[in-house]
Amino acid sequence: MNEAIAWESVLQRDASADERFFYGVTTTGIYCRPSCPSRKPKRDNVAFFSSIEAAERAGFRACQRCRPNRAKAPNSAVETARSYIDRHISDLSDERITLERLSEQSGMSPYHLQRKFKETVGLTPAQYVRARKSERLKDELKRGETVSRASFGAGYGSSSRVYEDAPTRLGMTPATYKSGGSGAHIDYIIAKTSLGSLLVGATNRGVCAVTLGDNAEVLEAALEREYPAASRKRLTEPWSALRNWVEAVVATVEGAGSRTDIPIDVQASAFQWKVWRELQQIPFGETRSYSDIANAIGSPRSVRAVASAIANNRVAVVIPCHRVVRESGSLGGYRWGVERKRKLLAKERATRGESTS
Ligand SMILES: [Zn+2]
Structure with missing residues (x-):
């Protein structure tokens, strides 16, 4: 179980996670479904369980509000x-x-x-x-x-x-592999771009990793850290869909336009998907602030959760997290280097300027 994703589901009271795990609150000794309406516990006091049995074995009692030990009314x-x-x-x-x-x-x-x-x-x-x-x-x-x-x-x-x-609707279905990439096979390509080396990795369902770095070794090490349990293979001759995705990603990196129809195959919470999908709505060459995004998804008070979902993006450029900047207009962070973020935005603005003038 990926506890970061699980915790986010608890914060969002994500009912779609109810069948996947339960959480216990160590200070009260009670365990709940992720969607439980009761007050949210502190992260430090939470333990996650993959089954009711595991929670009860650990000495937790079922919550009276969300009644995790009763089957949900079958619909x-x-x-x-x-x-x-x-x-x-x-x-x-x-x-x-x-x-x-x-x-x-x-x-x-x-x-x-x-x-x-x-x-x-x-x-x-x-x-x-x-x-x-x-x-x-x-x-x-x-x-x-x-x-x-x-x-x-x-x-x-x-x-x-x-x-x-x-297109991206594929991303709506949960990734078939488990955390760490267990059960997945990832083919990847490393290409040279004006922003350094680019890695595009994909399962047969879609793109699961797009990263930028100084050289191939750095990118391969990062891929291994992200998906330690997946089998991974570097290709020089990509299969045709992968070749199309790589070409589209390179075009975006070079500021030549961006496509939102690349299927994405990554594990994420419903909330992360909501945020990422919103990022895909930001027009090429424009930027938004973290609170713009929080407002757009109807959770104006979730700015920090939005920032964390953005920071956890694993597919650079395909989910254009580089188009989110600080309220003040300063660039904010970028997982793949702030200098790359600055260049990406400058290229997009230049391209847009050309096409509108
Ligand atoms: Zn509960």
Whole structure:
């Protein structure tokens, strides 16, 4: 369990983390679900457990408010809708899955289903459909099927829709590997740029590491620290999707434009995703302050949590954390060197100036 991510889920009362772990408060001897509405404990007094049994073995008692030892009320309408979607995607059916259809199947009004589904699964039904299609597409591409066959197989009406739908939504699904990269294979490329060496690492689901540094050794050591349990391989001839991603990243590093459709495969809390997605909305060549971002995601009081989510970005440039600066206008920090941040912003402004004049 990544305790930093777990703690952030507790701070955000992230209900989507409820099935993943529990936390105990050492000062009270009580354990809770991440979403528990009770007052948040101090970080120092918290212990994390992957199961109820582990929490109780350690001597903690169940909280009376969030009742972590009782099964959450099963939401059968949502389950029915979800399995309907799963079945349809695996049937290769090209029938459009509408909210109305799901509503009929599950016996819940479209309005309530939409809300309940989002609450339970963390995605709307439409987002869930797209995420499942993207996953399926990736699987087929991995098996070496051609794009058009794979796209039909994944339930897309025509292959052009693949490019509309495949993008960052993939990042909405939790990474399949465990913390430290256990269970993942990462292929990576190291390229030279005007900002020094650039490493782009990817699983077959998307980009999981984009880092800048003085040389290849530094970047490889950092990749190993980040994903000690993954198998890692440096490539000189990238597979075609990886080559496209690398080209897009290099273009951004050189101030030649930026793309937000690169699939990202990193482990993160729902809150981190929210922050990162907001960063992707900052137009090329512009900057925002930490509190701008906190306001934009509707958590104006979470400036520090926003700053910490930004500091934990593992994919430079693809998630453009370099476009966030201090309120005062000073640059603030940058994981890959403040000087690189300054250059990135200067290049973006120069490019934007050219294209608007
Ligand atoms: Zn509780």
